Amino acid sequence: MKKRYTLEQKRWDSPVEYTMPERTRVPASFSIGNVQIAPATVLAPMAGVTDTVFRRFIKNASQFSAATDAADVAEETSNQQSGCGLIMTEFTSADGLSRMRETKRKRYLTYYDDEHPISAQLFGSNPETLADSARIVQDAGFDLVDLNLGCPAKRVVACNGGSGLLRDLPLIETIFKAVRSAVTIPFTVKFRMGWNDHHIVCVELAKLAEDCGLNAVALHARTREDGYTGQARWEYIAAVKNAVSIPVIGNGDVRTPEDAAAMVDATHCDAVMIGRAAPSNPWIFRQIAQYTATGKYDQPTDQDRYRMIRDYFGMLVHEIEIEEAAEATRAAAITASGQVAREQRHRDCVGKMKQFASWFTHGVPGGGALRKQIFESKKGPAVLDAVEAFFARKADTLMQEAEELEAILN
Incomplete structure (x- = not known):
C-alpha cells in the first residue's frame, strides 16, 4: 500500500x-x-x-x-x-x-x-x-x-x-x-x-x-x-x-x-x-x-466543546454565504456553471465538517453518536441541527443526574 x-x-x-x-x-x-x-x-x-x-x-x-x-x-x-x-x-x-x-x-x-x-x-x-x-x-x-x-x-x-x-x-x-x-x-x-x-x-x-x-x-x-x-x-x-x-x-x-x-x-x-x-x-x-x-491551565468543558463545534461549523456555513453574496453582485443571474460551483462549495463545506468531526468530538462522551449523525448529513444546516440536538440531550441528562443526586443527598 x-x-x-x-x-x-x-x-x-x-x-x-x-x-x-x-x-x-x-x-x-x-x-x-x-x-x-x-x-x-x-x-x-x-x-x-x-x-x-x-x-x-x-x-x-x-x-x-x-x-x-x-x-x-x-x-x-x-x-x-x-x-x-x-x-x-x-x-x-x-x-x-x-x-x-x-x-x-x-x-x-x-x-x-x-x-x-x-x-x-x-x-x-x-x-x-x-x-x-x-x-x-x-x-x-x-x-x-x-x-x-x-x-x-x-x-x-x-x-x-x-x-x-x-x-x-x-x-x-x-x-x-x-x-x-x-x-x-x-x-x-x-x-x-x-x-x-x-x-x-x-x-x-x-x-x-x-x-x-x-x-x-x-x-x-x-x-x-x-x-x-x-x-x-x-x-x-x-x-x-x-x-x-x-x-x-x-x-x-x-x-x-x-x-x-x-x-x-x-x-x-x-x-x-x-x-x-x-x-x-x-x-x-x-x-x-x-x-x-x-503556572496552570484550564481543560475544556463539554460546554466549551459544544461552542467550539457550533462556532466552527457556523463559520464554514457563513463563509459560503459571503462567497455567494459576492458572486451575486458580479452576475445578475446564476449560470449553469455557477450553480455547479455553488453545489460544490456546499459539498466541500459538509466534507470539511465531517473531516473535523473526529477531532472536535475527541474526548466527548458519546461523541461517536454525533459523528455518525454528521457523517450521514447532506447539508451544512443539518449538521448544525445535529450538533444542537446532541448537546441539548447531554445538558438535559446532566441536569437530570444533578437533580437525582440532590434528591439522594436530601
Missing part, C-alpha cells in the same frame, strides 16, 4: 510525557524582522486545514475568557488578543498562484483583518516563479512570506517541492536569494532535518538561510523519510539554534503546554510551532498562554 501523508494519519507514536520545567516557559514574544509576535506560538501551515475559517477559529478559541483576563493574565507574560501569536496559510503552489486569474487568486489568499500577523506559505522549485508569487503575497498585504521545504507528500516531492528540495542546497540558495530580493516583508523558511538519516542538512540549511537574509527558520525535527513516525528529535532544533542568530521556531510533537515548555527548555528555541494538536485541541494556544501567565 502506498504511504499517504494525510492529517488523519498523523498520530503520535508512543508520545513522551513531559513535566513542566521549573523555570522555563514559552517566551512572551519574539520578532521576525519588523513583525512583533506575542506570544511566541505559531499555528503550523497544514494542507486542507488552515484556511481562513480555521485560522480565525483558532484565534477565537485561543482567547481567554473575560473572567480570567483581568484577574490572572499579566500583559507582559501573555497575549494581548490571542494565545496564538502567528497564524499561517495552507501551503500554496507558487506555479499555480502565478498563473491564476486575479479573482481565483483572491480565493487562495483570502484573509481578514483580525488574522494579523499572518504568513503565507509557498512551495515550488522555480526561483523566478517563487519570487513572483512572493511579490503577489506581499501585495496582498500579508505580514510575512514562508517557503515550504518540509512537506513529505509524494505528489509535492515529485515536483521537487517541499522536502524534495532538501537534496539540492545550491538550488535552495538560488531560491532564497531570488525571493529575498523580490520582497521587503520578512521572509522565513520551514524545513525538515534532511531527506533521511544519511542526509541531515538542517544546520547547514539554517546557516544558508541566515546568510541569504532570511528573517527566521522553523525546523520540524524529523526527516522526510520519517514522515510523521517516531519521535521528533529536538536535539537538532538545539543544534540549529546554536548555529544561527536569527529566530528559530521549533516544531514536532508539541501536544500539551508541558511539551511546549519542555521544547523551549531543551532547545532554547525562540518560539513553538503547533500543527497536529490544534485540530483536536484548539485551546492548546490558550492553555500555553495561561500556563505562561499563571
Whole structure:
C-alpha cells in the first residue's frame, strides 16, 4: 500500500510525557524582522486545514475568557488578543498562484483583518516563479512570506517541492536569494532535518538561510523519510539554534503546554510551532498562554466543546454565504456553471465538517453518536441541527443526574 501523508494519519507514536520545567516557559514574544509576535506560538501551515475559517477559529478559541483576563493574565507574560501569536496559510503552489486569474487568486489568499500577523506559505522549485508569487503575497498585504521545504507528500516531492528540495542546497540558495530580493516583508523558511538519516542538512540549511537574509527558520525535527513516525528529535532544533542568530521556531510533537515548555527548555528555541494538536485541541494556544501567565491551565468543558463545534461549523456555513453574496453582485443571474460551483462549495463545506468531526468530538462522551449523525448529513444546516440536538440531550441528562443526586443527598 502506498504511504499517504494525510492529517488523519498523523498520530503520535508512543508520545513522551513531559513535566513542566521549573523555570522555563514559552517566551512572551519574539520578532521576525519588523513583525512583533506575542506570544511566541505559531499555528503550523497544514494542507486542507488552515484556511481562513480555521485560522480565525483558532484565534477565537485561543482567547481567554473575560473572567480570567483581568484577574490572572499579566500583559507582559501573555497575549494581548490571542494565545496564538502567528497564524499561517495552507501551503500554496507558487506555479499555480502565478498563473491564476486575479479573482481565483483572491480565493487562495483570502484573509481578514483580525488574522494579523499572518504568513503565507509557498512551495515550488522555480526561483523566478517563487519570487513572483512572493511579490503577489506581499501585495496582498500579508505580514510575512514562508517557503515550504518540509512537506513529505509524494505528489509535492515529485515536483521537487517541499522536502524534495532538501537534496539540492545550491538550488535552495538560488531560491532564497531570488525571493529575498523580490520582497521587503520578512521572509522565513520551514524545513525538515534532511531527506533521511544519511542526509541531515538542517544546520547547514539554517546557516544558508541566515546568510541569504532570511528573517527566521522553523525546523520540524524529523526527516522526510520519517514522515510523521517516531519521535521528533529536538536535539537538532538545539543544534540549529546554536548555529544561527536569527529566530528559530521549533516544531514536532508539541501536544500539551508541558511539551511546549519542555521544547523551549531543551532547545532554547525562540518560539513553538503547533500543527497536529490544534485540530483536536484548539485551546492548546490558550492553555500555553495561561500556563505562561499563571503556572496552570484550564481543560475544556463539554460546554466549551459544544461552542467550539457550533462556532466552527457556523463559520464554514457563513463563509459560503459571503462567497455567494459576492458572486451575486458580479452576475445578475446564476449560470449553469455557477450553480455547479455553488453545489460544490456546499459539498466541500459538509466534507470539511465531517473531516473535523473526529477531532472536535475527541474526548466527548458519546461523541461517536454525533459523528455518525454528521457523517450521514447532506447539508451544512443539518449538521448544525445535529450538533444542537446532541448537546441539548447531554445538558438535559446532566441536569437530570444533578437533580437525582440532590434528591439522594436530601
